[in-house]
Amino acid sequence: MKKIIFLIALMMGFCAVSIAESTESVVRDFIALVKSGNAEKMADRVIYPFTQDDSRILQNQSDFIRHYREIFDTAMVRIVVQSNPNRDWTDMGWRGIRLKDGEVWIDSDGMLLSVNHVVERLPKPLLANTKTQSEEKVNASLSAAQTKQMKEKAEKERKEQEHAAAKAKAEQEKKALEEKKAAEKAAKELAEKTRREQEQKAKEEQERKALEERKAKEKALVEYVEKTRREQERKAREEAAAKAKADQEKALAEQQKAKEKADRELAEKAKKEQEQKAKAEAAAQEKAAAAKAKAEQEQKAQELEMKSKTDALSKKNVPDGKKVVDDKHAQDIILNEMAEKARKEALLKAQKENRTVDQRTLDLAAKTAVENYKKEQEQKAEEAKALAKKEQAKKEAEAKRAKDIAANQAAEKARQEKILKEQEAAKKKAEEKAAKEAEKAKKLEAKAKAEEEKKAKELAEKAKKDAEKAAKDKKSEAQKVATTTTPAKNVKTPVKEDKKAIKEREEKAKAEAKAKAEEEKKAKELAEKAKKDADEKAAKEKQSIKEREEKAKAEAKAKAEEEKKAKE
Known part of the structure; x- marks a missing residue:
């Protein structure tokens, strides 16, 4: 200074x-x-x-x-x-x-x-x-x-x-x-x-040194607590994975059952549709047969009527011994008869109205009647032709529909088989992944266990060395006290110094023991907290897995309903 x-x-x-x-x-x-x-x-x-x-x-x-x-x-x-x-x-x-x-x-x-x-x-x-x-x-x-x-x-x-x-x-x-x-x-x-x-x-x-030492102790304590927490989390994850696997298998089984049920319902529905289709086809055929029979009857009636009229005309206008066998000739006879009838009706109408008609008007009335008759015959022929065409188109549409239903059933069956194969592959993959994770977790657990054993062994050796050193120090102090002689009054004795040092060491040891007890208490509290956090985390994971499973079930159900609705 x-x-x-x-x-x-x-x-x-x-x-x-x-x-x-x-x-x-x-x-x-x-x-x-x-x-x-x-x-x-x-x-x-x-x-x-x-x-x-x-x-x-x-x-x-x-x-x-x-x-x-x-x-x-x-x-x-x-x-x-x-x-x-x-x-x-x-x-x-x-x-x-x-x-x-x-x-x-x-x-x-x-x-x-x-x-x-x-x-x-x-x-x-x-x-x-x-x-x-x-x-x-x-x-x-x-x-x-x-x-x-x-x-x-x-x-x-x-x-x-x-x-x-x-x-x-x-x-x-x-x-x-x-x-x-x-x-x-x-x-x-x-x-x-x-x-x-x-x-x-x-x-x-x-x-600063004391703070660093305290921080080092706290760090070691935190590492121990963190290790305990990780171990608990790992166990919780394994349990959650096992449960998730079981739940997944259960969900797959339920999904398979739901699909089988849907397939059965689909088959029953297809069967009912086929029966209804067969009934409809039978009814349509019966109706078509009835319409055909009616048309044939009407045609026969017309032919009979035409034949009777032709016979009457032939008897009336044709000489004896001569028969009309030509249909065209018969048609001409019918047309002539209708033309004559129209002339008569026009003449009667004119007489009732007190007016005179010429030959031209009578010919026009006859011509109009003949043309109307021809149009009616053509219309009937077209209607019969359209009906036949419609029946043919209906038969073709029903055949096509039956073919489409068969194709859809085959496609649905192929899709169901594909889904089953994909589910089996996913299940196999999940099992392989779970096995790998279990093996990995087992290795990590073995490694952590080995590290803990090594650390425990080192701590035991250190404690043993500290105990041997303390025993040696105590022995040397006892020997020093035994060999000490009584000094002068003014001189501070080594015995007192040794007692003071022993007292200081005892106080230091008590303080260290107290600090160690506090650290252990703190470690215990931290471990309990970590365990509680791990339990809460595991519960959250379980809840999350459950929610995902419920969501998957709901999606599968909705998908099945959509497919069912689409098929209907």
Whole structure:
């Protein structure tokens, strides 16, 4: 500590003799600025409020510029410009840099702090007297007595000025001594501060080491708890996986049953549809047969009627022994008969209406009747043809529908077989994956068990070594106590020292045991918490698996219903 104080004092003394190179450049810049006489630049490098001769205080730049010529008059400028940076300027530490005995003070950045130089100039009364004297000399009217009086007065004022300068110099020396004492005090305070900082640093280092040890113990404890938690989670995952596998198999079985049921329902529905189709076909065939029979009957009736009419006409108009066998001839006969009938009806109608008709009108009525008959016959033929065509199209559509139903049934059967194969493949894949995961978990469990056994073995060996060391230390202490002799009264005995050391060790052991018990308690709490978290996590996983299974069942059910609806 004495060496540190000596070095600090030596450095302070060296700083008082000369200034550093960095400070020299600041002083040279300040001297150049004073030499330039630029009041504005100097005003920018002043710290306000500015003190002049310990009496005047300037508050801002405008005040400084206004009084610049009074602060840096010719004498002051000459003192600053002619000063030597190494010899006349002194670095006073935190107080700044001073010129000679304190005429000018600047800080380490070259900022002007104060000007304390007593300018060698005449006071205002003396200036007035001097002015009067010059006027009297010019006018040559001053008396010798007045001149002597003025000289005495000027001498008196000069002595007063010298006295004031000496007083100011003494004050400056006193101030320098106070500054030196303050520097020494600061050096002592710095040394004391350094010592306290070193002690604080050592204390912090000890606390840091203790904290690191505590953190290491806590880390080991957390690792143990984390390992226990991972083991519990692994077991919970295995249980959940086993349960999920069982539930999956159950769901697959239920899904298979549902599909079989759907297939049965589909087959029954197809069977019913086929029966209904067969019934509909039979009804349609019966209806078609009835319509055909009716048409045949009507045709036969028409033929019979036509035949009877033809026979009648042939009997009436054809000579005996001659028969009409040609259908066309019979048709012509029917048409002629209808034309004749139409003429008669037109004639009767005209007679009823009391109007005359010509042959042309009668022929037109006959022609219209014949054309209407022909149209009716053509329409009947077309209707019969359309009915036959419709029956044929219906038969073809029913055949196509039967073919489509058979194709759909075959496709559905193929799809069901494909789904069964995919389910079997997925089941096999899931079983293989579960087997791999179980084997992996088994390996990890074996590895963790081996690590735990190794760690337990190391801890047991360490405990054994610690016990042997403690027994050895205890034995050596007992031997030391036995061989100790009684010393003088003023001397502190080794026996007491040993007892004190033993007591300290016992207290230390108790503290360690207490800390260990607290750590074990904390570990137990953490383990319980980890177990609780693992149980909660397992419960959540089980709930999630259950929800997924229910969702899968609902989706399968919805899919089955959609397929059923699509088939319908």
